[in-house]
Amino acid sequence: MSAHEQTARDGWRVFEATGFPPGPGDPPPSLPAPPPWRRFDGSPVQPPPPDDETAALRRLGPGDTIPQLASDEIDVVNAALVLRRPLLVTGPPGIGKSSLAYLIARELGLGRVLEWSVVSRTVLRDGLYTHDAMGRAQAIAAWQAGLGGGTDPSATAGGGGVGGEGPRAEPDGARPPRREAPPALGDFLTLGPLGTALLPYERPRVLLIDELDKSDIDLPNDLLHVLENGSYEVPELVRAATASARVHTADPGGRAVVLHGRVECRAFPVVLITSNGEREFPAAFRRRCLPLEMRTPTREQLLAIVERHLTTRPEGTEALVDLFVQGVQGGETHALDQLLNAVQLTTAGGFQADGDGRKLVELLLRDLAKGR
Template sequence: MSAQEQTATDGWRVFHATGRAPDAPPPLPEAPPWRRFSGGPAQPAPPDDPAAALRRLGPGDIAPQLGADDIDTVNAALLLRRPLLITGAPGVGKSTLAYVIARELGLGRVLEWNIVSRTSLRDGLYVHDAMGRAQAIAAWQAGLRNGAVTDPDPEGAEADVNPTSSLSERQLPPVLGDFITLGPLGTALLPYDRPRVLLVDELDKSDIDLPNDLLHVLENGSYEIPELVRDAADAARVHTSDPGGRAELRNGRVECREFPVVVITSNGEREFPAAFRRRCLPLEMRTPGREQLLAMVEGHLGVLPRGAENLVDLFVQRVQAGGTHSLDQLLNAVQLTTAGGFQGDGDGRKLVEMLLRDLAKGR
């Protein structure tokens, strides 16, 4: 096949599951007309979070065990601007895939939305600290009543160059935007020039209504904050889910420019409504094989320790026997038996057995 033919055949793929950071972020395919958005004002590029990537991916290059069809599914989700719904047993690397995509495409810090049974849509969009704002307003009003900002300096200290301006600034009431923080989903939908990566982890643990509540936001790429819509100010600066992050919102509305890369994971504890599944591309991740597990151990620990192969073989045997096991168990066992002089044979065998126990048995 000629180079021109290869480009024509493979040119639509931007993700190859290599797990390697690019020298320069690759351009993404243009969104289809029905998935284009025009939010503003444009936000600066998001920060990176190498510490979180190191915890998830280790110091080496780790690529999940994806076949050609799986890689095509990820690329289709990127091109169509649709969420990925990833299923599979616990510990097979479902959430890790979000970090691999972010690293390989140079998309910055991954936004994590960890789902529990009490999680609501609003938790993911924004939080309004109404109590904190009420307290700040009460303190501001008390200051005005006490004349704290208008009393002259009793010691005769040097006066301000512009006392009228200083007084005006000190008398301003608390700003509403200071008490609103966008959640992971709300931050991901800010108008960035390149998409953010949003990990919605273990959606199957949510209340039964949450998947349906997500439909409008996932379809329209926008939402409103009623408190800001009702506010007299046309614009507000709010906090985001990024450390120290702030964003300017106009008229209380948020709309993306590029739909985020949404990675939704599920352990298969329940089915999702058809309307929700229609908006997602499904991807089932399988348990890694022996060679992939060895590569993962080496990637996380930096080297392949002596004796690691025997533990990997034991791990694979237990998985093939029908047990429920997580990659974390294997990494813990390898770390324990190859560091600090711990011996995994003899009396230490019992501790290794505990680390590699079948999670389906409840103990």
Template sequence: MSAQEQTALNGWHVFHGTGREPAVPPRLPAPPPWRRFRGGPAQPPPPDDPDGALRRLGPGEVTPRLSADETDTVNAALLLRRPLLITGPPGVGKSTLAYVISRELGLGRVLEWNIVSRTTLRDGLYEHDAMGRAQAIAAWQAGLRSSAPARIEETPEGATSGADDKTAVTLQARQLPPPLGDFIALGPLGTALLPYDRPRVLLVDELDKSDIDLPNDLLHVLENGSYDVPELVRDAAEEARVHTSDPGGQAVVRGGRVECREFPVVVITSNGERQFPAAFRRRCLPLEMRTPTREQLLALVEGHLGARPRGTEDLVDLFVQRVQSGGTHSLDQLLNAVQMTTAGGFQADGDGRKLVEMLLRDLAKGR
């Protein structure tokens, strides 16, 4: 069924799982009244990341792997401005869905927050380089002590000349301490909550690996779409220009508070290694992803490699057989095996067969 036919049947859908880059980004549905935010000042549109999308999705069209019910869930999350909690075995493409959504809706670069056992909420919000700022202030103070006072000549009318005006401005700037914002860097979550006119896509990868408190710590931020940077709240300046998670990106923060204008598209992945608190699950829409079918795997290989090399069907059948036998396997393993067997001069029989077996090994066995 084409995207146009799907739109006719489901007029409220803006996402169809095609992953095609739109000529004109579609207009997102209005949020419900309880999910509207008024953050400012508005930030410029985020940069694109075509290379990152290419690595995740391949050069061809994306293979649809979502059923009608699952597509409904994604669109419901977009409409309600609620996070998606995606579960499923490792390697089935849970994190890839964030890139499909971003490219299909024209939402720019995906912000990735990779979770480990030591990750805290502040790691995702912002980082303050207190040591770097202390060193910069010490260097600034030393520069003030070593510089001699400047003498500015006055004109007969009592006004400084143009050259002296520039000298005065330079000296005044030199006398100011290093701005605090130079030492604040927003994390992926903190950047996603900046006041953009269109939502950012935030991938929170493998939340089940986090400390037990992190899901509960996320509740307030996900509910209110805002957070404070205490260092900036205490600072005398009304606004600060800080660094963001985008390469070379900066943003203006007023009063030390960040509030979104459009709640980000939050994609949270979990391998099912733990159960999340009920209060956290209540704020998310659940989506379980399953291993793609044989036809979807063949199309996935063709989409990534731009062709279906000879012998692909045999490798896909072997991969499906191993998955069905209860092993833990990743789609990356299949792509690696197909790429290897199509390399010039490689023979998949004999010793080459051992390499294919290694590439498609059961990841649950630890080797």
């Protein structure tokens, strides 16, 4: 295929897995318009999210990103971006599934990644929002105590004074005591990663739902409605008939306005759902996601990954990579961070990678499938 034909064929892509962020002063890549059935119109529009380059460096390492995705895998990612559908990313543990979210966010200039780590006790509400009911009750009690101690209760209530007298007169020139507003309900509501990702941003947020296969059997089904409709309600705000409430978000120090207790996205978020294959998901859930199975990196890719993270290739790296590859080819389960830890340890001053040192290296590169 000629270069011209390749360019024409891949012209629909917005993500190339290069990991290069937009240049200084350059606008971020534009996403194509969503399909008619994936258009949303939430409001009010939120300001752009903050960046978190520290987290990206921790996940991706410094320097250029090593190409780890094949062309067909990059096509799947782009299809999810075009169709506004979640990606269901599978593959061995530690292969870099969650790092893909940071790669997309950096390359497309989408800001801080929202991460929701799932465990067996996780329920849908954990990802949407939390309500500090106890903290609110204590704040209201403190507010009421302040009213009782600082003002005449009858004046606060708007009624007459003691014995049917009118409101207590203030000395000439004195101002009436200041009556503070009761604690706002929104101050005790915090949107979770999923709830924050569904706020109405002009450009999509990146949401990582990590290890969904560890969840309770009901969580994938509970996610269906939210991921399909791009919206949810906060019952506490709906019951309070609050026209607008300013709530906390999952971003550090972030606040957002919620109208009439309902949140609806404007740009459907880029959702990456990772799974280690511990169980199957319902067909109704799988048909709403695009599957992406990540492959184990090649020997050359592993060497490049080590060099990128450590900014050098220490002596003995090739031998450790070969040991890692042999284990994987032999059916063992290994994670990339095991290899990085083993290489890092061998560069420690005075460490001898023979004798007892060899046993320690083998411990770091042990088969994770054996459960110890």
